[in-house]
Amino acid sequence: MLTDLEWSAIRLSMNVALRSVVLNLPLAMMVAWVLARRRFRGRALLDAFVHLPLVLPPVVVGYGLLLIFGSRGPIGSILAERLGIHLAFTPSGAALATAVMTFPLMVRTIRLSLEAVDPGLEEAARTLGAGRIDRFFSITLPLMAPGVLSGAILAFAAGLGEFGAVITFVSNIPGHTQTLPLAMYTALQSPGGEETAAKLAVVSFTLALIGLIASELVGRRVRARLGR
Amino acid sequence: MLEVAFRKRLGSFTVDVEFTVPSSGITGLFGASGAGKTSVLSVLAGLAHPDKGRIAMDGAVLYDNVIGTCVAAHRRGIGYVFQDSRLFPHMTVDANLRYGLRRSRGRMQTNTFSAVVAMLGIERLLARLPHRLSGGERQRVAIGRALLSQPRLLLLDEPLASLDEARKAEILPYLEKLRDELRLPMIYVSHTLEETLRLASTLVLLSEGRVAASGSIDELTARTDVRLLSSRADAGAVIDATVAGHDDVGRLTRLSFAGGTLQVTRTSRTVGTHVRVRVMARDVALALRAPALSSFQNVLAGTVVEVRERSRGDFLVRIAVGEAHLLSAVTFHAVEKLRLRPGLAVHALIKSVAVGI
Numbered sequence: 001m002l003t004d005l006e007w008s009a010i011r012l013s014m015n016v017a018l019r020s021v022v023l024n025l026p027l028a029m030m031v032a033w034v035l036a037r038r039r040f041r042g043r044a045l046l047d048a049f050v051h052l053p054l055v056l057p058p059v060v061v062g063y064g065l066l067l068i069f070g071s072r073g074p075i076g077s078i079l080a081e082r083l084g085i086h087l088a089f090t091p092s093g094a095a096l097a098t099a100v101m102t103f104p105l106m107v108r109t110i111r112l113s114l115e116a117v118d119p120g121l122e123e124a125a126r127t128l129g130a131g132r133i134d135r136f137f138s139i140t141l142p143l144m145a146p147g148v149l150s151g152a153i154l155a156f157a158a159g160l161g162e163f164g165a166v167i168t169f170v171s172n173i174p175g176h177t178q179t180l181p182l183a184m185y186t187a188l189q190s191p192g193g194e195e196t197a198a199k200l201a202v203v204s205f206t207l208a209l210i211g212l213i214a215s216e217l218v219g220r221r222v223r224a225r226l227g228r
Numbered sequence: 229m230l231e232v233a234f235r236k237r238l239g240s241f242t243v244d245v246e247f248t249v250p251s252s253g254i255t256g257l258f259g260a261s262g263a264g265k266t267s268v269l270s271v272l273a274g275l276a277h278p279d280k281g282r283i284a285m286d287g288a289v290l291y292d293n294v295i296g297t298c299v300a301a302h303r304r305g306i307g308y309v310f311q312d313s314r315l316f317p318h319m320t321v322d323a324n325l326r327y328g329l330r331r332s333r334g335r336m337q338t339n340t341f342s343a344v345v346a347m348l349g350i351e352r353l354l355a356r357l358p359h360r361l362s363g364g365e366r367q368r369v370a371i372g373r374a375l376l377s378q379p380r381l382l383l384l385d386e387p388l389a390s391l392d393e394a395r396k397a398e399i400l401p402y403l404e405k406l407r408d409e410l411r412l413p414m415i416y417v418s419h420t421l422e423e424t425l426r427l428a429s430t431l432v433l434l435s436e437g438r439v440a441a442s443g444s445i446d447e448l449t450a451r452t453d454v455r456l457l458s459s460r461a462d463a464g465a466v467i468d469a470t471v472a473g474h475d476d477v478g479r480l481t482r483l484s485f486a487g488g489t490l491q492v493t494r495t496s497r498t499v500g501t502h503v504r505v506r507v508m509a510r511d512v513a514l515a516l517r518a519p520a521l522s523s524f525q526n527v528l529a530g531t532v533v534e535v536r537e538r539s540r541g542d543f544l545v546r547i548a549v550g551e552a553h554l555l556s557a558v559t560f561h562a563v564e565k566l567r568l569r570p571g572l573a574v575h576a577l578i579k580s581v582a583v584g585i
Contacts, residue, residue: 121314123310124310125327126275127304129377130327134331
């Protein structure tokens with residue numbers, strides 16, 4: 001039904017989306033915590049900066065990544081020389097571009113779930129002898145976990161379809177950096193490719209729907225367990 | 229002993245208090261809503277920091293702005309029972325109870341867990357999640373959780389306020405048991421005087437962020453100049469007494485106290501039990517001579533110590549009866565007719581049915 005190249009595009013998309021989620025989680029949690037619980041100068045600026053990828057043209061993000069992480073960029077050159085890591089035009093680069101694009105979505109969902117955790121419970125934990133880190137792992141994290149999990153699933157589903165930033169940063173190399181939406185785009189550009197594009201559209205649609213439903217179910221199930 | 233003296237601004241409101249809490253028994257922190265009671269508890273627990281002052285427990289400094297000491301809340305060893313229980317919703321009752329226990333630095337006797345669980349009657353609830361508990365059960369678990377963290381001091385912030393009368397009646401005996409069986413000082417915040425008087429032995433009265441008066445309950449309740457108490461319709465001395473005996477023929481119970489004997493309606497309390505009774509000022513009549521025959525079962529000879537007008541035409545008279553003091557509410561007319569003045573010998577007449585145990 002699907003050709004090897006189409007399968008590899010699907011696999012690559014899954015791989016890229018998964019890696020972007022793993023890459024994002026710790027940082028997104030830290031930023032969400034800072035935005036939700038800390039009051040400091042420049043909070044509004046940080047908030048705006050986090051949301052930039054949401055409103056910037058994805059091409060601009062991809063171009064920015066090229067400038068910074070390209071082989072001659074300030075960070076890209078160091079990574080290449082010291083560690084032999086290349087990001088531009090590689091699948092890892094696709095994961096990075098996807099991570100940047102889905103970062104606002106993740107921070108938002110994690111922040112919402114963090115704001116739903118009653119600080120009074122953390123106070124109670126303090127009076128019971130729990131220090132800051134202890135409190136985070138025993139009270140805050142378990143209570144926000146459902147939100148984090150459904151946010152991660154949502155970011156994964158959104159990451160499957162990342163287009164502009166990915167094609168700008170890692171190009172569209174079949175079998176190497178050609179993700180699902182890129183394969184669809186290529187198919188539409190070539191004569192007689194409508195059938196392939198339609199098949200890939202159905203795959204995209206199905207994966208996105210599964211992601212949304214899974215995200216909702218996870219959230220609902222944990223809420224039910226906590227009796228909320 | 230806990231020594232407290234601090235100042236903290238909260239917007240336009242300032243809490244500026246100074247008091248000491250004895251090393252045993254319950255200290256009632258009483259005052260109207262907004263008097264600063266919860267702010268005081270937060271500062272003691274280390275959840276909020278004062279602007280300046282000094283807080284020390286048994287000589288160990290918890291906070292002192294001069295030497296720059298501020299012990300973190302989780303190292304203070306001060307337990308806190310919140311009004312809204314604050315059980316951790318993702319943990320069973322058992323895990324909630326063990327949360328503080330695992331983190332306590334105290335030397336843990338192996339039977340403490342089961343002892344506390346038994347004392348609070350929560351054995352059946354251990355496997356449940358908090359949202360499956362009633363309000364009263366939740367508060368009992370919260371009390372147990374705080375106790376098991378082995379605190380040196382326990383703060384209770386209106387633990388009964390969110391409960392209905394029936395649930396309150398369910399928890400109060402547990403609190404009394406705690407007071408009588410544990411050598412743990414407690415600070416009990418309430419805006420219900422009855423509750424405070426029933427549990428506490430020391431009282432700190434808060435009014436608009438300041439300590440209006442503090443001292444032992446029997447001393448404060450017998451004073452005429454503590455407006456927070458004396459201006460109330462239910463003003464009256466609290467008396468510590470012991471059940472001395474029962475009169476089955478007359479269906480009365482005799483209580484002995486520092487001023488003699490009080491006869492009250494027959495109770496089932498066993499002889500020797502310590503009881504605390506409130507003799508409300510409006511239930512105490514005064515007479516210059518003991519009435520020959522009357523329905524008053526209690527006629528106590530005493531001396532007028534003080535006469536104070538608490539509102540127009542409404543007077544409070546303080547009478548010394550033996551070692552104890554009573555308050556009597558009388559009219560201006562009565563003051564004039566009996567010529568009530570300090571030093572005058574009078575008889576305090578108290579109906580037995582008016583004294584509740």
